[in-house]
Every structure is written in structure tokens, then in C-alpha cells.
Amino acid sequence: MKLLKVIQLYRSEKQLVAKALEGSRRAQKDLYELHAPKMLSVCRYYIKDIQDAEDVMISAFFKGFQNLKTYQNNGNFEGWIRRIMVNESISFLRKQKEVYLTDEIEDFQHENDDSLNENFNAVEIQQLIDDLPEGYKMVFVLYAIEGYKHQEIAAVLNISENTSKSQLFKARKLLQQKITNLNAVGNGTR
Amino acid sequence: MGQDRLDNKVKKVLSERKIQPNQDSWNKLEALLDTKDERPKRNYAYYAIAASVMLLLGMLFFLNSNKEQEQETQLVNETENEIKTIPDSGLVINDENEETNVVEATETVENAIASEDKTINNEQIDKQSIEKKSVEVKQNRRFAENQKKVEKEEVKEQNRSNPLIKNEVNLNKTSLAENEKKKQDSLALNNEVDALLALAQENLKKETKTENTINTTTTALKVNPDALLTEVEEEAEESFRAKVFEAVKKGFKKTKTAVATRNDN
Numbered sequence: 001m002k003l004l005k006v007i008q009l010y011r012s013e014k015q016l017v018a019k020a021l022e023g024s025r026r027a028q029k030d031l032y033e034l035h036a037p038k039m040l041s042v043c044r045y046y047i048k049d050i051q052d053a054e055d056v057m058i059s060a061f062f063k064g065f066q067n068l069k070t071y072q073n074n075g076n077f078e079g080w081i082r083r084i085m086v087n088e089s090i091s092f093l094r095k096q097k098e099v100y101l102t103d104e105i106e107d108f109q110h111e112n113d114d115s116l117n118e119n120f121n122a123v124e125i126q127q128l129i130d131d132l133p134e135g136y137k138m139v140f141v142l143y144a145i146e147g148y149k150h151q152e153i154a155a156v157l158n159i160s161e162n163t164s165k166s167q168l169f170k171a172r173k174l175l176q177q178k179i180t181n182l183n184a185v186g187n188g189t190r
Numbered sequence: 191m192g193q194d195r196l197d198n199k200v201k202k203v204l205s206e207r208k209i210q211p212n213q214d215s216w217n218k219l220e221a222l223l224d225t226k227d228e229r230p231k232r233n234y235a236y237y238a239i240a241a242s243v244m245l246l247l248g249m250l251f252f253l254n255s256n257k258e259q260e261q262e263t264q265l266v267n268e269t270e271n272e273i274k275t276i277p278d279s280g281l282v283i284n285d286e287n288e289e290t291n292v293v294e295a296t297e298t299v300e301n302a303i304a305s306e307d308k309t310i311n312n313e314q315i316d317k318q319s320i321e322k323k324s325v326e327v328k329q330n331r332r333f334a335e336n337q338k339k340v341e342k343e344e345v346k347e348q349n350r351s352n353p354l355i356k357n358e359v360n361l362n363k364t365s366l367a368e369n370e371k372k373k374q375d376s377l378a379l380n381n382e383v384d385a386l387l388a389l390a391q392e393n394l395k396k397e398t399k400t401e402n403t404i405n406t407t408t409t410a411l412k413v414n415p416d417a418l419l420t421e422v423e424e425e426a427e428e429s430f431r432a433k434v435f436e437a438v439k440k441g442f443k444k445t446k447t448a449v450a451t452r453n454d455n
Binding site for chain 1: 193196197198199200201203204205206207208209210211212215216218219220222223226
């Protein structure tokens with residue numbers, strides 16, 4: 001029943017947003033329930049602790065509802081609220097600990113190692129991402145999952161584009177190593 | 191695995207993921223929204239009420255002060271007239287009080303002229319009556335003196351007719367004459383003093399009468415005594431009010447000039 005209700009509401013998301021804008025608590029709740037699971041997942045990319053991730057998500061939803069008039073039905077609501085989630089997650093990480101993004105210029109060369117064929121599920125890859133240094137993690141998630149360009153990442157993280165590129169390069173390299181290890185361990189145990 | 195392929199695979203695997211938040215997560219959000227929603231509304235309502243109350247009070251005060259000012263100007267007109275009707279009062283009419291309507295001024299001037307004439311007539315009558323009275327008093331005193339002289343002469347004649355007791359009488363006569371002389375001197379002095387006192391009293395009476403006549407003439411024209419009394423009472427307060435308004439005016443002018451010349455420096 002609840003799912004049906006949510007689906008019905010999803011069809012009229014614009015109406016929901018309009019009502020939420022008028023201050024309807026019911027519409028706000030429906031919007032929240034519709035998008036919260038995915039948004040919590042987004043926050044979880046950056047934040048290892050699920051409770052912290054949830055707090056950040058709640059805070060981001062709150063900011064979203066407070067500034068709902070800036071949305072004005074441009075694009076879809078999910079994309080809009082998701083950007084707020086990303087920004088909120090990054091500012092959370094920055095508050096938690098000082099994130100140093102070293103401006104290292106390295107020779108980025110695409111490693112085309114097609115011989116590797118790793119398999120991983122969401123839990124595994126999330127764990128690998130969690131273990132990445134904060135700087136690597138943020139740039140990698142922003143680039144690989146959120147689809148940000150280096151220019152945008154540089155603006156969001158207040159770093160240079162080159163730093164963004166070097167961080168992404170290192171993150172990928174590290175991840176590949178870990179995936180390889182994971183698969184090697186997996187194959188060894190099987 | 192290539193870079194782009196790795197990115198794509200990670201994206202694909204993770205973007206399908208959904209994590210159900212805790213059941214009380216919405217309550218947390220709602221609590222946040224409630225606190226933020228209520229605070230500004232309450233504040234705005236409070237400020238709005240406070241502002242409206244202040245505005246109302248201000249309006250009331252402004253309207254009242256205007257009324258008072260009108261009343262005061264009217265009072266000033268009347269008092270001006272009164273002052274004008276007193277010919278030798280030596281009072282100086284304040285220039286501030288001249289800020290009155292031209293129409294009112296002409297009307298009051300006419301009234302003042304009428305009342306002036308009346309008071310002058312009354313004064314003349316008073317003076318005449320006072321002079322008459324003083325003349326009568328003098329005549330009476332002269333009459334009394336004459337009577338006394340006549341009595342003395344009679345006594346002299348009786349003394350002459352009785353030679354036996356002439357010596358005694360002569361003695362008595364001399365003493366009497368002395369006494370009479372003394373009496374006459376004292377009487378003359380008394381008369382002078384009385385005359386002077388009478389004159390002084392008359393002058394006083396004149397002054398008070400002229401004041402009274404002013405009041406009576408004004409009452410005869412249009413004002414009832416109660417109104418006059420209240421006016422007199424208000425006049426006492428007037429100086430204080432005038433001071434207050436003057437202070438307010440000065441303050442306003444100061445701020446006005448300050449605002450006007452704020453960019454001059």
C-alpha cells in the first residue's frame with residue numbers, strides 16, 4: 001500500500017514540491033520518504049559511519065526544504081537534492097578532519113590493463129572506497145559516480161584542477177590494487 | 191580493467207544501492223523543520239504587534255498634542271484680547287503667540303475693540319463715582335468741623351454771660367482752647383491720612399475693578415464663568431506645555447538640520 005502511495009505521489013512530484021513549498025508537512029514527508037533511501041546511499045559514499053551519514057542526510061534534506069524556492073522545478077528534484085547531499089557530505093568530512101589535498105603533479109597515463117577482470121558487489125566496493133584516503137575518496141566519488149568534471153571538483157573542493165586529476169589517478173590506482181587483492185583472496189579461498 | 195570501465199562499474203554497482211534510514215529519521219527532520227518554522231513566525235508576529243501598538247500610541251499622542259495646541263492657540267487669542275483691553279498694564283505680548291489664524295485674529299480684534307470701549311466707559315464711570323464719593327466724604331468732614339466750631343462759640347458766649355465763674359472758665363477755656371487746637375491739628379492730620387488712605391484704596395479698587403470689568407465684559411460677550419476659571423487654570427499649565435513643545439520643536443529642527451547636512455562633512 002505504502003509503495004503504491006509513493007508511486008502515485010512520484011507521478012505528481014511537482015505538485016508535492018509545490019505543496020512542500022507552501023509549508024505542507026505532509027508533502028515534505030512524502031518527498032523525504034521518496035528520496036531518503038537513495039540519498040542516504042549517496043551520503044554513505046563519502047561517510048563511512050552510517051549514523052553520521054544519516055545525520056548528514058537529514059541536515060541536507062532540512063537545507064533543501066528551507067531553500068526549496070531556489071529549486072523552482074528546474075530539472076528533477078532528485079538531481080537537485082542529490083547535489084545538496086554531496087555538498088553537505090563534503091563539508092561534513094572537512095569538519096571531521098582536516099583533509100589535505102596535496103598538489104602533486106604526476107605523469108597521468110591511462111593504464112589499459114584489460115587482462116584484469118574483477119568482480120565486486122556494492123558492499124565490497126563501498127568498503128574499498130571507505131578505506132581510501134579522504135582526498136582520493138572525494139575526488140573519485142565525485143568524478144566516477146557523480147559525474148563531475150575536474151573543473152567542478154576543483155571548485156567544490158577548492159583545489160586546482162591538476163590536484164583533482166592527480167588525486168583521481170591515485171585513487172583509481174589504489175582501488176584497482178585492492179580489487180585485485182580482493183579477487184586474489186577470493187580466488188585463493190575458493 | 192580500464193579506468194573508465196572501473197568507474198562505470200563502480201557507479202553501476204553503487205547507484206543501484208538504497209539504504210533505508212532509521213524510522214525516527216523523519217521525526218528528527220520534522221523537529222528541525224518545526225523549530226525553524228515556528229521561530230521566525232513568532233518573532234514576526236511579536237514585532238508586528240509591538241510595532242502596531244507603538245504606531246497606535248504615537249498616532250494618539252500626535253492627535254492629542256495637535257488638539258492641545260489648537261486649544262492653546264485659542265486661549266492665547268483670548269488672553270491677548272484681555273491683555274489688550276488693559277490700557278496701562280505694561281504687559282508685553284509674546285511674539286510666539288502671534289502664530290494664529292488671520293480670520294480668528296480679525297474676529298478677536300473686533301471683539302477686543304468692542305470690549306475695550308466698554309471697559310473704558312466703565313472705567314470712566316467708576317472714576318466719576320469715586321470722585322463723587324471723595325467729594326461727599328470731604329463735605330461731610332467739613333460739615334462736622336463746622337458743627338464743632340459752632341458748639342465752641344456757644345460755650346464762649348455762655349462763659350461770657352457768667353462772670354463769676356469767668357476765671358475758672360478762663361482757665362478751662364485756655365485748657366480747652368489748647369485741647370481744641372490739639373484736636374483740630376490731630377483732626378487735620380487724620381483727615382489728611384484718611385484722604386490719602388481713601389485715595390490709595392480707591393486706586394486699588396480701580397485696578398481690581400478694571401480687572402473685574404474686563405472679566406465681566408468678556409462674560410457679557412460670550413464666555414461663561416466656568417469656562418473662564420478653567421482657562422485660568424489651563425493658563426497656569428500653559429507655560430509648561432509651551433516649554434515642552436518648544437523643546438520638541440528644537441529637537442526636531444536639530445535632527446532635521448543634522449540629516450540635511452549629514453553628507454556635508
